[in-house]
Amino acid sequence: MPWCWSFPLSPVADPASQRVRTYHARRGRLSDRHREALLDTGERWLLDPTGGLLHFDDVFGRTAPVVLDIGCGMGESSLIQAAAAPEVDIVAIDVHTRGIATLLRAGEREGLTNVRAVLGDAVVFIEQRVARGSLAGARIYFPDPWPKVRHQKRRLVQPGFMALLVDRLAPGGFVHCATDDESYATQMLEVVDAEPRLANPYADFAPRHVTDSAIPGVVDRPVTKYERRAQRLGHPVRDVWATRRLPA
Ligand SMILES: C[S@@+](CC[C@H](N)C(=O)[O-])C[C@H]1O[C@@H](n2cnc3c(N)ncnc32)[C@H](O)[C@@H]1O
Numbered sequence: 748m749p750w751c752w753s754f755p756l757s758p759v760a761d762p763a764s765q766r767v768r769t770y771h772a773r774r775g776r777l778s779d780r781h782r783e784a785l786l787d788t789g790e791r792w793l794l795d796p797t798g799g800l801l802h803f804d805d806v807f808g809r810t811a812p813v814v815l816d817i818g819c820g821m822g823e824s825s826l827i828q829a830a831a832a833p834e835v836d837i838v839a840i841d842v843h844t845r846g847i848a849t850l851l852r853a854g855e856r857e858g859l860t861n862v863r864a865v866l867g868d869a870v871v872f873i874e875q876r877v878a879r880g881s882l883a884g885a886r887i888y889f890p891d892p893w894p895k896v897r898h899q900k901r902r903l904v905q906p907g908f909m910a911l912l913v914d915r916l917a918p919g920g921f922v923h924c925a926t927d928d929e930s931y932a933t934q935m936l937e938v939v940d941a942e943p944r945l946a947n948p949y950a951d952f953a954p955r956h957v958t959d960s961a962i963p964g965v966v967d968r969p970v971t972k973y974e975r976r977a978q979r980l981g982h983p984v985r986d987v988w989a990t991r992r993l994p995a
Pocket of ligand 1: 769770771817818819820821822823824840841842843846867868869870887888889890891903971972973
């Protein structure tokens with residue numbers, strides 16, 4: 748039986764319940780439209796956040812670079828980047844049920860075949876389902892900023908998470924983060940700089956458009972809701988970019 752038929756239409760709980768949650772708890776009923784999107788497309792699009800290691804060649808039915816979009820929200824940038832680079836496969840992850848349902852509906856409508864979605868905690872998914880060295884890249888665009896000092900332990904981009912992510916990157920694979928929160932931007936840069944397996948060619952924040960055509964999967968970061976909001980508020984958006992060092 749496909750796993751999604753028993754799918755609870757809400758994110759799977761983090762089995763390591765002691766772990767600090769990096770996302771906001773959300774309440775509210777799922778609309779019929781979103782419920783239908785999950786049920787109709789779930790079998791084709793959704794990957795179980797927990798279980799054994801995935802073979803992305805089997806998941807997508809081809810051998811191609813795989814990029815994670817971690818905390819994809821409504822999937823706005825995942826879909827634009829998937830359409831811009833059909834030769835790259837994208838796995839978009841979020842705990843936000845309505846966000847994932849929106850992504851599924853739009854992806855089906857656009858006929859995209861290079862996107863899969865995970866409804867669940869990205870940390871759990873990466874730990875359990877992503878093989879070491881299997882990723883061409885990972886994007887973390889506008890992660891929840893947790894601006895209050897007492898909440899900053901909830902930020903996703905921390906040394907432990909970065910170590911996990913880098914372990915799953917292929918040599919030369921990239922990490923691309925963006926935020927309009929000044930203190931989180933500084934934290935992202937520090938986390939990347941402190942990870943010995945990462946190289947930051949800019950030695951500082953990256954330019955707005957990182958387009959290194961030598962690296963598979965790299966396309967421009969689209970302007971989405973969070974960037975437009977930052978522009979309205981006059982907040983500068985910072986990009987942080989690094990690649991996994993090649994073996995010596
Ligand atoms: C501010 S939104 C940004 C969405 C999107 N990246 C964009 O730029 O439009 C941050 C998203 O990260 C998700 N998130 C936070 N922690 C997460 C985690 N551990 N696993 C999956 N999603 C997470 C939240 O649910 C939220 O939808």
